[in-house]
Amino acid sequence: xxxxQYSTLSYLAIFTFSFLLLLKFLIPTTKPNQKNHxxxxxxxxxxxxxxxxxxxxxxxxxxxxxxSNIHGPIMTLKLGQITTIVISSADMAKEVLQTHDNLLSNRxxxxxxxxxxxxxxxxxxxRVSPRWRDLRKICNNHLFSNKTLDSSQALRRRKLQNLLDxxxxxxxxxxxxxxxxxxx
Numbered sequence: 001x002x003x004x005q006y007s008t009l010s011y012l013a014i015f016t017f018s019f020l021l022l023l024k025f026l027i028p029t030t031k032p033n034q035k036n037h038x039x040x041x042x043x044x045x046x047x048x049x050x051x052x053x054x055x056x057x058x059x060x061x062x063x064x065x066x067x068s069n070i071h072g073p074i075m076t077l078k079l080g081q082i083t084t085i086v087i088s089s090a091d092m093a094k095e096v097l098q099t100h101d102n103l104l105s106n107r108x109x110x111x112x113x114x115x116x117x118x119x120x121x122x123x124x125x126x127r128v129s130p131r132w133r134d135l136r137k138i139c140n141n142h143l144f145s146n147k148t149l150d151s152s153q154a155l156r157r158r159k160l161q162n163l164l165d166x167x168x169x170x171x172x173x174x175x176x177x178x179x180x181x182x183x184x
Contacts, residue, residue: 041085043067043076051078064088102128 044067046052055077057063064086067075073089074096087093097104109119119125123139126132142148163182170177 040076040083041074042071043078043086044071046078049080051080051082053079 044052044055047054055063055067065088067077068086068088073092074085074087077084077086087096107125109125113119113122113125119127123132123135126135166182167177
């Protein structure tokens with residue numbers, strides 16, 4: 001055998017292996033009547049790489065409602081490489097949030113925020129911890145209480161009216177709105 005035949009056979013072997021590997025990922029290995037022993041709730045079978053993104057369609061809220069009719073009020077979706085749990089029932093959401101609130105309170109922190117340790121000091125992206133709980137209590141009691149919000153209502157209305165007046169003036173003069181200047 002010469003070099004051309006060896007290269008042709010090796011290309012054929014690589015193509016066959018790749019094709020079989022692709023088939024393994026595209027064809028689900030579990031049968032419909034077979035139980036899934038995963039701790040995740042049921043959901044549609046994901047495609048490789050893109051997951052269930054195509055199932056969402058143009059109107060994701062309608063698609064999720066249709067999927068919940070098939071898979072139940074709590075289901076698993078793969079959005080790309082991210083596994084997402086979707087809860088489509090108010091009763092189920094209440095039950096899950098009451099029993100697993102600590103697990104669900106943490107959120108993904110974007111890398112842009114963790115570079116300069118903003119995730120350590122921002123209440124929005126801080127991990128659930130005693131410090132986070134203390135800051136949340138302070139915000140609820142002092143910043144977002146009904147008494148505080150009612151007392152600052154006139155100030156907020158005046159600031160909003162000033163903002164709208166400045167935007168109107170810029171619009172009449174056909175100027176760009178400098179948001180940074182308006183917010184100072």
